[in-house]
Amino acid sequence: MTEQPTASNPDRTTLATITYLHGAGPATDTSAPAAAPALGGTSDTTDKAAVVESARRILEGTVTKTAGDPSKPEDPDFDVFDDSPLIPAWARSGKGWAMYSGVFYRARVRGYRRWVRRQRTDRGHVAQFRRGRRRVQDWVRGFEGVQLQAIAHQAHIAAAEARSAARTARYTPSLMQNKKLAAQQQADRTQTVAMQAIGEHKRLKATRRRAYGLRLGVAYGPPAAAIAAGYAQAGWLGATAGSLVTFSGGAFAGRHQITEETDWSADWRSLGDGDAMTAPMLDECFRAAKVIGGDESLAIIQMPMLDVRGAWSTIVDLPPGIPAKKAMRGHAELASAFGVEEAQLSISKNKSKGARAGRLELYVSKDLPFTGDVAPGPLLALEGAANFWGRIQIGPDVRGLAISISVVERSGLVGGEPGAGKSASGNTILLAAALDPRVILWLADGKGGGDLEPFEGLCECYEGAADPEAFDEMLDAAILDMKNRYALLKKLGKRKVTEDLSNKHPELRQKLLWVDELMLYTTDEEFGKKITKKLRNLVSRGRAAGIITFCATQKPGSDVVDTSLRDLLSIRWALRCTTPEASDTILGKGAAASGYSAKTIEPEMRGAGLLWAEGSNPVLVRADYYSDDEVTLLLERAYDLRAKAGTLPAGPRSLADQLRETGEDEGQVLAVLVDVFGAYDQAAKADDESAAVDWLPGTVLVDALQAAGLAISPEKLARLVVREADEKRKRAWEDSTSALNGYPLTSVLRAVETKYGLTA
Structure with missing residues (x-):
């Protein structure tokens, strides 16, 4: 049975369930209660009357309570919260009180703005x-x-x-x-x-x-x-x-006598004025942005919620026939309707289970995102080496969630206007690669400004002079290495490089080719087209061979990066751009029209960009920031890791060392000649810094060769080092009374280049 409890609120209709215990009698009646009717009922009129009387007493509240188990509450309250809402624990914390204070402050600001608007009316x-x-x-x-x-x-x-x-x-x-x-x-x-x-x-x-x-x-x-x-x-x-x-x-x-209904609270509701996000507000904002019609409304899948950061989030379904991209194209209009900056509004397609084409996830930040203090980068807390084969943490998104990507068998393009933070953003990938002692670093700095110079000591190949010719030679060496890798893979019967395979064969270790300011190389009149062609070859074929290529430039338009190359770069990171067209050159044609434009990134949001890596939609991410001192600290750690692993680059080799590595007798002879010229030149500079030795007598060279254990006659030396007619002219030498026959340094270097293709 149910009982209508007595309360001070006559409108309350909550029913409390009670149990009637046979044997309980009215509080004012001490007579023995009537016997309970038998199970299954009876036709006795007296028993029916007893049951009706018992029910009447229960409804009147005159039944006494029966003593029960003292360990159990006599009156369990099935509604312990009464009419109070459920308040999460964080709302009572410091962040919760800060949120309440922020709501109060925004409400007061909104009230003041409303008062100002009121002054222009006849009620001012x-x-x-x-x-x-x-x-x-x-x-x-x-x-x-x-x-x-x-x-x-x-x-x-x-x-x-x-x-x-x-x-x-x-x-x-x-x-x-x-x-x-x-x-x-x-x-x-x-x-x-x-x-x-x-x-x-x-x-x-x-x-x-x-x-x-x-x-x-x-x-x-x-x-x-x-x-x-x-x-x-x-x-x-x-x-x-x-x-x-x-x-x-x-x-x-002079207060106005209100003769008509006027509700100042019914004016436009906006999140920027501190109003709460509600279903009616969402409908009004989407109608104002012309996303839905005047007689249409949204279907709320997840009710609007406020998080600890003061941001609102919700998931909605658009009316039938309206795709999500229509709302994403109206990003600016929706931000205006919500009363916030474009960068504060994040619109994305919901990819959870049961998602559909018209389902959207909205996230509206309280303040402009990515303008506060930057948290320390995660690499600083890394105790050991990094794993470049795993996922690399890039930075937080607008919700504060860490975003990570995998660069295995991938290539990337980073672009944005000057000062957008390309160098700092690139450090998140470069430092992760440096802290993995297995990764081979090949870096080219087209800017020539020294941003990559701290990494030079860890690089097997480094081009920091912004020299297109030197970069072209670097690409030749990278393509040769790619061919050698594929030859080894074919010999091993493998299709592509894996982590286990690279650990067993050091020749197949991951190689990161990072090109900063690609524009300087690809727009060069002499080497631009060659560089583009070689890069395209390396990007398209090098992925399976363990070669990862990343390019960074200001505006990767077709005049800077050929579309055939740009389309091969699978990871796109668009930092702040000045125009939607510039953003599209990075993310791809049509991205801005679909609601993904790096132009909406404010100048205060340094290091923030739209990252298009593995998902179907770009994500606004702010790269983890590492100061110059932190970069130096991490690179020192990387140097120690590589020194212990034995993967530090050998550094530049001298011409004489390269000749000795040939293993040929003539190479040994030429190596000694190069060393002799170097020794005499160094001795001359000790007395006069401007002095230079570019010619030595044949007798001096033959004596040096014999002292090095190489038996060679003057005739054989003349056949090895071919001189031109004017180079055979005799010259005076130190204290000799007559001119001597000798060899100029240019003839020795010419012989080295002709026979082995090596240059000083």
């Missing part, structure tokens, strides 16, 4: 003061003026009639005694009436003057006294306070 305080002043002035004048004007009019008429009657009586002949007497009597009567009217006019005029003065004092005396007293007490500040009090009184006197 200035309009009320003007209306109050007119009302007070009308009251001061009063109604005596109307009566005074009426009696004055009557007095004028009576006086005119009296003058006319007196004139008639005066000029009536005495011979006409009867008419003259009648005229005199008429003049007397009109004169009496005129005198009475004039007297009444004077009396009313005096009465009006007294009433006017009294009301004038009542109306204007207190304001004048307040202003004068304020001035006497506090000078002009007090007079100003008195004037404000007078203004308040006048506005109160």
Whole structure:
């Protein structure tokens, strides 16, 4: 059964479930209760009456409680929260109170803005003061003026009639005694009436003057006294306070009488004014942005929620027939409707289970994202080596969630306007690669500004002079290495490089080719097309061989990066751009029209960009920031890791060392010749820094070769180092009395380049 509990609220209809225990009797009745009816019921009228009586007593609340188990509550409360809402624990924490304070502050700001908007209407305080002043002035004048004007009019008429009657009586002949007497009597009567009217006019005029003065004092005396007293007490500040009090009184006197329904709270609701996100607000905003029609509404899949950061999030379904991309194209219009900046509004397709083409996920930040303090990068807390084969953490998204990507068998493009943070963003990938001692670094700095210079000591190949010719040679070496890798893979019977395979065969270790400011290389008149072609070859074929290529530039348009190359770069990171077209050159054609434009990124959001890596939609991410000191610290750690692993690059080798590595006798001879020239040149510079040795006698060279254990005759040396006609000219040498036959350094270097293709 159910019971309607008694409460102070008569409208409450909550029913509390109770259990009737047989044997319980009314509180005021001490007689033995009637026996309970048998199971299955009975046809006995007395038993039915007992059941009805028992039910009546229960409904009246006269049943006594039965003693039960003391370990259990006698009156369990099935609604312990009553009418109070469920408040999460974080709302009572410091962040929760900060959120409440923020809501209160935004509500006060919104109230002030509403007050300002109100001032332009007839309910504004200035309009009320003007209306109050007119009302007070009308009251001061009063109604005596109307009566005074009426009696004055009557007095004028009576006086005119009296003058006319007196004139008639005066000029009536005495011979006409009867008419003259009648005229005199008429003049007397009109004169009496005129005198009475004039007297009444004077009396009313005096009465009006007294009433006017009294009301004038009542109306204007207190304001004048307040202003004068304020001035006497506090000078002009007090007079100003008195004037404000007078203004308040006048506005109160002129308050508008509301004859129609006016609801100031029913004006436009916006998140920027501190209003809560609700279903009606969402409908109004989407209608204002022309995403849905005036008679359409959204289907709320996840009710709007406020998180600890003061941001609102929700998941909605658009009306049938409206795709999600229509709402994403109206990103700017929706942000305006919500009353926030474009960068504060994040619109993305929901990819959870059961997602559909018209389902959207909205996230509206409280403040402009990515403008606060930057948290320390995760690589600083890394105790050991990084794993470049795994996922690389890039940075947080607008929700504060860490975004990571995998670069295995991938290539990337980073672009944005100058100052957008390309170098700092690239450090997240470069430092992760540096901290993995297995990764081979090949870096090219087209800027020539030294951003990549701290990594030079860890690189097997480094081009920092912004020299297109040197970069072209670097690409030749990278392509040769790619061919060698594929040859080894074919020999091993493998299709592509894996982590286990690279650990077993050091020749197949991951190689990162990072090109900064690609524009300088690809726009060079002599090497630009060659570089583009070689890069395209390396990007398209090098992925399976373990070669990862990343390019960074300001605007990767078709004039900077050929589309055939740009389309092969699978990871796109668009930092702040000046135009939607520039953003599309990075993310791909049509991205801005679909609602993904790096132009919406504000200048204050340094390091933030739209990252298009593995998902179907770009994600706004702010790269983890590492200061110069932190970069130095991490690179020192990377150097130690590579030194322990034995993967530090050997550094640049001298020409003599390269000749010795050939293993040929002629290479050994040429190596000794190069060393001899170097030794004499160094000795000469010890005495004179500007001195240079570019020629040595043949006898000196032969003696040095024999001292190195190489038996070679002058004739054999002449056949190995071929001289031109003018180079065979004899020269004087130190203390010799005659000129000697010798070899210039240029002939030795020419022989090295001709035979082995090596240059100094």
